[in-house]
Amino acid sequence: MSAALLYAKGVSISFGGLKALHDVHLELRPNEVVGVIGPNGAGKTTLFNAMCGLVKPDSGKFEFEGKERAWPRTDELIDLGISRTLQGVGLFPELTVLENVMVGAQKLAKTGLISAALGTNKRDEEVLRDKAMRALDRVYAGTLANRRADTLAYPDTKRVSIARALVSEPKILMLDEPAGGLGPQDIEWMNNLIRNLTATMSILIVEHHMDVVMSVCDRLYVLNFGEVIASGAAETVRRDPAVIAAYLGTGVA
C-alpha cells in the first residue's frame, strides 16, 4: 500500500444536534480515483466542505502528504495543490470564459500586489493567459475562450469549471457531481477525461450517478446517515449487502 496523499481521519461534524458526519475516515493515494457515494443527505458534500475549509469539523485530523496539519483554509487549498469544482458549477457569469479560468490561475502569478496593480509585469499576464488557454484546450473548450460565461450551454459550463480547476496544476482534483445534469454523450466524455487526468493527479469524486462511479473509480466510500457503511474496490462495494440496502430501490444492483 502506497502512502496516502490525503488522509482525513475520524471526521465528525454536527449541525445543531444533528450528526452530519460521524468518525469518517477517508484516504486518497497518488494517481487514484476515489468516489464518495451515498443517498441524499448522507453527508457526502459535508465531507467535501470540511476538506475545503467551508465547514469546521468538531473533531478529526487532516494529513497531507504524510504530514499532519491544521484543516486547510479555503484560500489555502490551491497553494496546497487541491482544486475543487462545485455542484452548481459556479462560474462568474459576467466574466469571459478565459477570465473565469484565469481566476483559477492566480497562484501562478509571480508578481506582488503592487506591480500587479500597476500592470508592470506584462509577461505575468501573458503567462496566465497562456496557461488558461491550455487548460481550456485540454477540455476542448478553447473556442469558447472569449464568450461570456452566462452565454454557455450547461455541458460547456461544466467543461469550463473543470478547466478552471485544472489550470493551477493540482495534485488533487475534487469533483462535486461532475456528471450531474449531463446527457449520456457528455457523461462518456467526462469519464474519458477523468481517466486521462489520473496520469498526473489524484481525483476525489462525489457523485450520484452510479455509471460514472463504477466506470472510473478505483475505490469507493459509501456514506449513509453520516457514517461509512462500506469501503473498498468498486466491484466489491457494489455487491456489499449493506450498500444495496442503503440504496434499495435506487437501481444500484
Place this chain on the structure above:
Amino acid sequence: MFEFFNTLLIGITAGSIYSLMAIAIVLVWRSTRVVNFAAGGIALASTFVGTTILEITGSFWIALPIAMLAGAALSAFIEFFFLRPLLKRSGEKTQEIFLPIIATLGILGIIKSVLQFVYGDRIGVLTPPLSDRGFIVSGESIALSPLRLMILGIVLLLMIVLTLVFQRTNLGLSLRAASFSPEISRLSGIRVDLIRTLGWAISGAAGATAGILQTTNGSGSVSPEAFEFSLLLVFGFVAAVIGGIESLVGAVAGGLTLGVILAIILMYFGSSLVFFAAFVILILVLFLRPNGIVGVKGGRRA
C-alpha cells in the same frame, strides 16, 4: 445658449467630483456589501491631511497624493479593525444586517469629532494651484478655467487608471471575481480578505481625491462641520444609485447626470431646489430604474 453652455460646464465639473465619490461608495459596496457612510468622513479627514501638507510644503501636487494615501490607509484601517470583525459576526438576522450600516454612521461621527478636537475652530485652507478665472472665448469669460480643467483632468486620469487596473490586470480580475462570489474566489486561491481591504483602500483614495477637488472647486477651505462634505456624501450616494450601485461606469454616468441636472436647476430655478431635486431624482430612479440607468438586471460590470 451661451448661458446654457456655461451651465453644462459647471455641471460636468461638479458631476465629475460626484462621480469620484460614487466610485468610492460603489467599490466598498462591491467588495463587502456595506453601505459606507464613513466614506464622507474619510474624504473629510484626508482633505484635512491635504491642507496640512499644503501648509508645510506649499505644493498642491505633493498634498494631493499624500491625501490619497492617507485616505487609502484610513479606509483600509476601518475595514480591517471595525468592519471585518463585525461582518464575520453578523448573520442573517435583521438586526445584524443593520449593524455594519450603523457602524459606518458611527465611524463618520467619530471621525468628525476627532477632527473637531484636533482642529477646533480652525479651518483648513486649500489654495488652488491654478487660476479659477474663466478662459475668454470671443470676448466672453466662460465657466471653464484652468482650475476646472485641472479637476476634469485629474478625474479623467483616475478613471483611466481604474479602468485599466480592473480590466487589464490580475489584481483587477481578483477584485471583480471576489465581488461576484467570495466563496468561489477562495476556492480558486484568491485571498479574499486581502482583496477586500484593498478595495476599501482604493475607495479611500478615490474619496480623498473627491474631497480635495470638492474643496478647491468650492470655497477653498474646509471645516470639520463643512456642509460641502455632507452634500458630497449625499450626491455621491445618489450618483451611485443612479448608476446601479454595482458599476464603476454607472457611477461615472450617474455623477455626470446628477451634476448637469443640478447645475441646470441651480441656474434656472435657484439654489433652494437643488437638494430637493437630488432626492426627487433618487426616488424616480429607485422607482423607474432600480438597477440604475446603465445597469442590467443582476449586472455587476466593472
